[in-house]
Amino acid sequence: MKEDSELVIGGIGFPEFSARGCVQKLIPLETGRYFRTINGKLRYAGQQERKYRTVITCQDKTVPDFHSVKSDQEFQVQCISRLWQRVPREAERDGDSIVCSLKRDPVPGSPLVHQGGKIIIPINVSEKNVSIPIISGNVFITYRPLLRMHLINFETTYHEWDLTWGWKMLLDEV
Incomplete structure (x- = not known):
């Protein structure tokens, strides 16, 4: 399948x-x-x-x-x-990255970060935590x-x- x-x-x-x-x-x-x-x-x-x-x-x-x-x-x-989740402005920071915790376990390889209709890479996913570069504006994570x-x-x-x-x-x- x-x-x-x-x-x-x-x-x-x-x-x-x-x-x-x-x-x-x-x-x-x-x-x-x-x-x-x-x-x-x-x-x-x-x-x-x-x-x-x-x-x-x-x-x-x-x-x-x-x-x-x-x-x-x-x-x-x-x-x-897919589920969509907004990255909160007060998200935890780790050096040059923002760490956001997903509400559900993601299918491996499915999380994507969107800002202004564009996909942002690189992202680092560890279990439910997603690390992305620090960026301003509305940022969303989508995942299966x-x-x-x-x-x-x-x-x-x-x-x-x-x-x-x-x-x-x-x-x-x-």
Whole structure:
């Protein structure tokens, strides 16, 4: 599958020609609730760290091996969809560099630093920490997250005359 797509889901078999041109949505899961106090102030009760649901769809010549998946199986998903994170102005400095901690583990080799629509290099990535040269202005880091997820549901479709398969999977972050 590596030749077909950047999408990698450990534990699911992907035959050749089963994952070209995938589309992935990352959807924040509701992990808390907003409520009003007796004084009318809006408050939030729940986890501060956001969890994600993902929907991945694809049309290709074959489909992944969904039928070998156990209902309680956990997967490590190397997402194709990217997260964006602003580098705070008060980021920690290390000599001639700014160090920013990513909110999620990145897929190795995926972090990129953007400023003014341009990619800035060199960057140094160590686990969740990204070191970049000190620059002014709005700076963003984008990366493909590495998420631990459970398969909630899947479906497959087949177009008889075109001889093509389609598939869709729904996963929730652990």
